[in-house]
Amino acid sequence: MDGPAIAADTRPWRDPAARPFISVRDVVKTFGDFTAVCDVDLDIYKGELFCLLGESGCGKSTLLRMLAGFEVPTRGRIEIDDEDMAQVPPDRRPTNMMFQSYALFPHMTVEKNVAYGLLREGVKKPEAYARALDMLRMVKLEKQARRKPDQLSGGQRQRVALARALVKRPKLLLLDEPLGALDKKLREETQFELIRIQETLGVTFIVVTHDQDEAMTLATRIGVMKDGMIEQIGEPREIYETPNSRFVADFIGTVNLFEGRVEAAAPDMMRIDTPDLGPVLVSPQVGLSRGQQVWAALRPERFWLTREKPENAPNAWHGHVEEMGYIGHMSHYRIRLDSGVLVRASQSNRLRDEDPISWDEKAWVSVNPAAFRVLTR
């Protein structure tokens, strides 16, 4: 088995010569006249923990079910480990799935649930149960082996489902909203547990989720889906810092969007004229031409808030704090600029004895030109 090194420190997707482990090519899935998945192209590499992220009905679960073999693509091709999956039924695929409802067999004990896959593979009974118990030990449930699923808590059931899906050592594990049914605290713990297990076993994971925090925490890469199409694929940092559309920028985290036109594009600085902020100086980005309609996107934490007008700041605006929310480690602000536009800003509370700007105060907000991301759609 490969060591745990493959999970986080190497990034095969950055290497153009690397061979993808799973390749999805031009896959379309229609149900009647509804297109659930539309022209999806996706390469996933060995050892990845890939997250498909999107709102419900965006086609992410359908895509997962096509990988598992429960749905047949209307068009296109799916390969796993260089093998075309078109004619392979779900029971003969090198994949296992963890279902959103967990789908534990109610008439079998925990132990039998986990051993079921091994027995179907032809593993002898004593060995199958020994391996099932090993797996249960890994998810810390060996004491509950003889219980029935309805005698377990939600978190325990989730771990049984995970053990059952992993016991056959699949090449690819598909997880459909694996943490959806857990409460917040348990979910956060389980996220790191999932990463630990994935790194220990070196199995490739594809996780479907609608929870952006979960995707950001878990994923080596994220594929953001909308209306059956993949909007953007990238590492969590790329998705957050360089979204390729207003949809992605808005879907992941909070963003201020300012519509405008490219006014002057010098090699070292670019100017965008916006009705909301007036002229804005941003770091140059390739592929933009003069007069083009763009949106300058800015994350709230990239605003600097000061009481005095900052010196030498290329972008600075005056306004007053309409609302402020103090949530401990951060404070969120809604600031009405003198032009009338409302912006969202946030500051982290690094010092204990600060005198932070509070509501109804006048303040200056300033932005470093490199903090903007210019979007064209």
Add this chain to the structure above:
Amino acid sequence: MRGWFLPLAVAFGFIFLYAPIISLVVFSFNESRLVTVWGGFSTRWYGELLRDRQILGSAWISLQVAFWSANLAVIVGTLGAFVLTRFGRFAGRLLLTGMITAPLVMPEVITGLSLLLLFVSMELTLGWPAGRGLITIIIAHTTFCAAFVAVIAQTRLRQMDESLEEAARDLGAGPVRVFFDITLPVITPALVAGWLLAFTLSLDDLVIASFVSGPGASTLPMVIFSKVRLGVSPDVNALATIIIGFVLVAVIIAGWLLRRTARRM
């Protein structure tokens, strides 16, 4: 107003439903030969019943018919329900959906008559079934009992989380294996309830059995009915009491099984 109205309404309801049955049970312990005159408590008619060869013979036939038609109805009904809930859309699905429940609403006289015509013409053209008797009653009862089983099994299959079956497929079980390992155990309580219901329905049936039975194969309800036409004899009361007891137990078990599975979902 609610204070006295509700108990009164409930009492009326129960009297309306159960007074005839209770009077029957009470009179089954009547000493007197006259059915409507109370002559003191006795279990005489139960003893008399046990010596009546005709009644015992027909009871045995009824039990055989009920047992076999319940078994066959569970098999046919489950297959029908499975096809309707798991095979998606196919040609003739709508027709099958309608037809599988048709015996529930069809007047028994028509079902009986049509089955009789079928058996007669089959005998003439195919030579089977030779004459009418136990086999034809079992076939006839299977057809209408299967409809009841199919309805119960369909409800259960719809409630069942289909990802259970998908999970088993995913873990390497073929479609047939999944049916026997997962689907069948999960719906078993509903099938047991269906079996009990089919058993009782078959035991109760008079009309259809009268059409399709032949000489030497009279079911218990047929014998009772013919006896009553010659005047009610007290041993029929005793027999009816025993049947009520059986049916009551079966219905209670069936209801309990259905409720238990509904809760476990």
